[in-house]
Amino acid sequence: VIGAGPGGYECASVLAKEGKNVCIIEKNEMQLGGTCLNEGCVPAKQYLETASYLAKSSYAQSCGIDVKEPHLDISLLKKKKDELTQQLRSGIQTKLKKVQIIFGDASFKDENTLLVANEEILFDHCVIATGSIHRPHPTLEVDGNLILSSKEIFELQTLPHKILIVGGGAIGCEFATFFNTAGVEVVLAEFTPTLVPNEDKDVAQTLERELKKKGIRVHVNTNVTNHIKNQNSIAITLQTPKEELQEEFDFVLVSIGRMPNTCTLNLNNAKIQTQKDFILTNKHLQTSNPHIYAIGDVIKTPALAHMAYNEALTVANNLTKETLHVSAVNVPFVTFCQPQVASVGKNEKTLTQEGREFIVKKHFYKSSAKAKIKGDDSGFIKLLVDKNSDEILGGSMVGNEVTELIHQILIAINAKLTCKDLAKMVFAHPTLSESLWEMLN
Structure with missing residues (x-):
């Protein structure tokens, strides 16, 4: 297995439990866990969880708690993040106790041989799980x-006064929330017409409105046309639909996505076909070389850690069992x-393109007692329902804890439940979950 990120270490661990002789290759010990653990989703959520405590301070004060000038010490937060990643990295090493771990850069010598630091490793089967790398901006080259990039953000010892975030996808919106909550002036620039471009338009518009309410300056359909580096700041020219803006920032965070980490693998030597650096696979995740598999961010499936786990x-099943499996279709x-955004199943654009007749059902959290108790009743739930069968085809959520609540809709889709099925169920009160029941009754 090449790569010890979520997909790699999970696959290696399961194969070892099945009695296979497994070796996993990673660049160095500090990279165990991959981007997700070391410079991605895990530290980002640690930072966002911490910021959420700060965000609730004014609401807590209104409820009678004496909160005196709360502030964020990012150096202490970094220390806590480092402790967390080390704990989880140790857990991965324990999980891989039956797996041989080799550190170094891997590349293919031929169809059955890998090279790692001039050492040849022969294999019967290979799984490529090398993940992704930062996608470079056409003009804003990361200098540290x-x-x-998001990697360097987690090394900051002091907070900036003003930051430009280029890219309004998941990473950009999350960091915009973090820095805004910490008291930093934030400008968020997105090249496409909406934030979180993969979400439905009403979801993106709601998120943009709520971010603006918090003081984040959001510009969509906006491009960086020029920049000038000074000693302690960077001057940026932004071209918006209405005007050209020139502003100075302490630094710029580039978060325009990621790209497959495959360029150094010498895939041609193993007769592995690619398309724009993505490895091509069949439905069983075999590459054009049938005894080599690929999973995670190196293939054209959603670049998500939980997708890599599933793959x-x-x-692991396809290498050890007679019945071949394919990966999950419905992925949240x-x-x-803040507010959180979540979706699963098919969206409005996909259903329209398919010519599927569907009904949109929407319910706002303004009527939720629990949302008001928690101090944030923004956002909504939306279900996309087959017009004829009443089956739930997809759903979106914006608001309080929706990254947890979305799994209700995931289960409903996979179980092929109808709205009538959900409406007959009993949901506890007062909860955020009952809003799903309330919208159907």
Whole structure:
């Protein structure tokens, strides 16, 4: 297995439990757990969870709690993040106790041989799980000083006064929430017409409105046309639909997505076909070389850790069982900004393109007692329902804890439940979950 991120270590662990002789290769010990653990989803959620405590301070004060000038010490937060990643990294090492771990850069010598630090490793089967790398901006090259990627953000010892975030996808919106909550002036620029471009338009518009309410300056359909680096700041020219803006920032965070980490693997030597650096696979996750598999961000499936986990189990099954499996179809997408955003199943655009007749059902959290108790009743739940069968085809959520609540809709879709089925169930009160029941009755 090449790569010890979520997909790689999960696949290696399961294969070892099945009695296979497994070796996993990672660049170095500090990279165990991959991008997700070390510079991605795990530290980002640690930062966002901490910021959420700060965000609730004014509401807590209104409820009678004496909160005196709360502030964020990012150096202490970094220390806590480092402790967390080390704990989880140790857990991964324990999980891989039956797996041989080799550190170094791997590449293919031929169809059955890998090279790692000039050492040849022969294999019967191989799983490529090398993940993804930062997608470079056409003009804003990351320098680790004034132009940063998400990796460098987690090394900050002091907070900036003003930051430009380029890219309004999940990563950009999450960091916009974090820095805004910490008291930093935030400008968020997105090249496409909406934030979180993969979500339905009403979801994106609601998120944009709520971020603006918090003081984040959001510009969509906006491009960076020029930049000038100064000693301790960077001057940026933004072209918006209405005007050209010139502003100075302490630094710029570039978060325009990620790309497959496959360029150094010498895939041609193993007769593995690619398309725009993505490895091509069949439905069983085999590459054009049938005894080599690929999972995670290197293939054209959603670049999500939980997707990689599922693909890891699929490959482990297909290497050890007679019945071949395919990966899951319905995968939840979650963004941990404030308010949170989540979706699963088919969206409005997909259903319209398919010519499927569907009904949109929507319910706002304004009527939720629990949302008001928690101090945030923004957002809504939306279900997309087959017009004829009443079957739930997809759903979206914006609001309080929806990254947890979305799994209600995931289960309903996979179980092929109808709205009438859900309406007959009993949901506890007062909960956020009951809003789903309330919208159907």
